[in-house]
Amino acid sequence: MLLIGLTGSIATGKSTVSSLLSQPPYSLPVIDADLLARQVVEPGTPGYKAIVSYFGPSTPDLLLPSGDGMPDLGPQGHGRPLNRPALGRRVFGDDEQRKRDRKVLNGIVHPAVRRAMFKAVVGSYLRGCRAVVLDVPLLFESSLDRFCGTVVVVAVRDPKVQMERLRRRDPHLSVEDAQNRVGSQGDVREKARRCEARGEGRGVVVWNDGGREELAGEVRRVMGEIERCSPRWWSWLLWACPPAAAALAVWGFWRNVRINRAWEEQELRERAKL
Numbered sequence: 001m002l003l004i005g006l007t008g009s010i011a012t013g014k015s016t017v018s019s020l021l022s023q024p025p026y027s028l029p030v031i032d033a034d035l036l037a038r039q040v041v042e043p044g045t046p047g048y049k050a051i052v053s054y055f056g057p058s059t060p061d062l063l064l065p066s067g068d069g070m071p072d073l074g075p076q077g078h079g080r081p082l083n084r085p086a087l088g089r090r091v092f093g094d095d096e097q098r099k100r101d102r103k104v105l106n107g108i109v110h111p112a113v114r115r116a117m118f119k120a121v122v123g124s125y126l127r128g129c130r131a132v133v134l135d136v137p138l139l140f141e142s143s144l145d146r147f148c149g150t151v152v153v154v155a156v157r158d159p160k161v162q163m164e165r166l167r168r169r170d171p172h173l174s175v176e177d178a179q180n181r182v183g184s185q186g187d188v189r190e191k192a193r194r195c196e197a198r199g200e201g202r203g204v205v206v207w208n209d210g211g212r213e214e215l216a217g218e219v220r221r222v223m224g225e226i227e228r229c230s231p232r233w234w235s236w237l238l239w240a241c242p243p244a245a246a247a248l249a250v251w252g253f254w255r256n257v258r259i260n261r262a263w264e265e266q267e268l269r270e271r272a273k274l
């Protein structure tokens with residue numbers, strides 16, 4: 001089964017692309033890390049308890065306010081849901097305190113997301129899916145790209161397009177909040193270069209500066225490239241022969257580790273030149 005890692009930066013169009021991939025003619029199952037990241041911090045979960053215990057004392061508005069149909073102990077009696085914009089203000093930004101807090105939050109949420117994702121991938125394999133899309137905003141940062149046969153980065157060339165789309169979609173964010181969110185993620189153009197460095201068919205970039213029609217065309221183009229490098233008959237063959245699939249997965253992981261090392265070394269050399 002081909003693991004397609006889908007990533008980008010905030011508001012560059014990952015969800016729009018994953019929705020296209022989940023529909024005909026592709027009809028691929030999509031495992032959405034953002035959705036899992038919400039499920040693993042629902043009231044009553046270990047993630048929720050850890051967040052409340054760490055951030056609660058210093059964040060008075062960490063939970064949604066009670067009243068107006070929201071009971072003191074939350075709808076299910078396990079506590080009131082997290083006030084996500086308030087938590088976002090604590091962790092998104094470039095200053096040292098926010099970086100530290102983001103690290104703590106990631107340390108709580110990411111391991112739980114990885115476990116949920118692993119279960120979903122195994123479920124897709126057992127159902128006989130030939131490919132599955134892992135929609136993960138922080139694919140490179142969390143090193144999940146090492147497990148993916150192909151990485152697709154959804155990117156925009158013009159940072160203004162990204163900011164406009166973010167502000168239009170999330171009008172509740174102030175300019176500063178929006179800038180903090182964009183700044184909390186790596187530059188999407190760098191992710192695009194890193195993706196292309198994986199080689200043909202293993203790393204493809206969907207450019208999304210234009211309209212929706214153009215985006216659909218870009219998706220057709222990159223899916224054609226992926227299909228050429230990883231044909232359907234190959235996926236079925238691997239599904240029918242699990243030991244070969246396992247051996248190939250180990251080899252693919254090792255190859256991706258080497259690609260990442262080469263990328264990091266090249267980045268260090270580039271920075272040393274500056």
Ligand SMILES: CC(C)(COP(=O)(O)OP(=O)(O)OC[C@H]1O[C@@H](n2cnc3c(N)ncnc32)[C@H](O)[C@@H]1O)[C@@H](O)C(=O)NCCC(=O)NCCS
Binds near residue numbers: 009010037
């Ligand atoms: C801080 C939280 C509560 C803010 O929630 P909110 O609903 O306002 O935003 P949402 O979750 O939709 O995130 C919006 C976008 O911000 C970016 N983002 C989210 N978390 C992070 C992070 N830790 N670092 C950098 N960017 C992030 C992603 O592009 C995401 O798509 C939430 O983002 C969170 O719990 N983040 C930590 C978990 C995480 O890393 N999730 C990303 C997928 S695993």
Ligand SMILES: Nc1ncnc2c1ncn2[C@@H]1O[C@H](COP(=O)(O)OP(=O)(O)OP(=O)(O)O)[C@@H](O)[C@H]1O
Binds near residue numbers: 010014017208
């Ligand atoms: N080609 C396009 N033309 C016009 N609007 C677009 C285009 N692509 C995406 N959008 C819009 O831009 C906004 C951001 O897109 P989307 O939600 O898909 O991004 P995302 O990368 O998934 O964001 P996030 O990381 O925050 O979840 C949405 O409102 C979406 O409808």
